[in-house]
Amino acid sequence: MAPKKKVEDVEAPVKEAKAEKKQPAPKKAAKAPAKKAEPKAKAPAKHEKPKKKAEPKAEEKPVEKKEEPVAEEEKPKKTFTMTKPRPLPRPVEKSTLDLDEETRRLLGARKTNKASLPEFNRIDSHKNKSLKLSWRKPKGHHSQLRRQRKAKGSLVKVGFGSPAAVRGLHSSGYEEVLVHRPQDIQGITKTQAIRVAGGVGRKKQAEIEKAAKELNIKVLNPLNTFEEV
Known part of the structure; x- marks a missing residue:
């Protein structure tokens, strides 16, 4: 039989081969830094036109603005309502009649007495x-x-x-005269005032009031003025 080789003789060349692999490779010499290439000027594109130099602008004259006519504001349309217009209170006119002190006293006494009557x-x-x-x-x-x-x-x-001296007189001191038409106004004195009858229509009552205003005669029950709805 052939003699067996020693284990040490076999392992020696394997260890040498591994040691060679582990040795670091020699470092390469550092390269000099490369110069950056300068950017080349872009050639103008074919479709782009060469820009012209800016010319000085001429002074612009101020344009006069024409004043537009202001449109009138439209009034809001009135909405339909079922509420009826109410008559406004009649203005209380002071009596222009010259009354003596006794008549004024009796009118005041009649007013206070009537307030307590049943x-x-x-x-x-x-x-x-x-x-x-x-x-x-x-x-x-x-x-x-x-x-x-x-x-x-x-x-x-x-x-x-009420006292006999002021019986039948209006609270302002006038004597009341019932009127049915414009012709009834003729012959009325300064101490009298007219009262339009209840059966007279609005058209004829307006005519009576117009005639009374011309003659400076007081109307005790003028036409009502209604509020806007």
């Missing part, structure tokens, strides 16, 4: 709708008002009346 209504007018409130003298044999029962109300008596 209501003289027709008997049972609050029970029956067909009966109006206007006063009627009770004449029934069993009428409790005629017998002056206190709970039934007050009877009309002489003591409730």
Whole structure:
């Protein structure tokens, strides 16, 4: 049999080969820094036109602006409402009538006395709708008002009346004259004032008021002026 080789003789060349591989490679010499290439000027494109030098601008004259006509503001349209216009309160005109002191005193006393008077209504007018409130003298044999029962109300008596000197006069001191047409105004004095009758229409009442204004006559019940809705 061949003699066995020693283990040390076999491992020696393997270790030498590994040691050679581990040795670092020699460093290469550092290269000199390369110069940067200068950027080349771009050639003008074919479709681009060469720019012209800017010319000095001429001084522009101020343009006068024409004033446009201002349009009128449109008024807002009134919306439809079911509410009816209410009559405005009539202006209270001071009386231009010259009254003596006694007449003024009696008018003031009548005003205070009328404020404390009871209501003289027709008997049972609050029970029956067909009966109006206007006063009627009770004449029934069993009428409790005629017998002056206190709970039934007050009877009309002489003591409730106003002073005789100012009886029938308006609170301003004028004497009232009922008028139905414009021709009735003729012959009215300065101490009198007209009252248009309730059955006169608005058209004729406007004519009466126009004629009264020309003659400087006072109208006690002029036409109503209504508020805008």
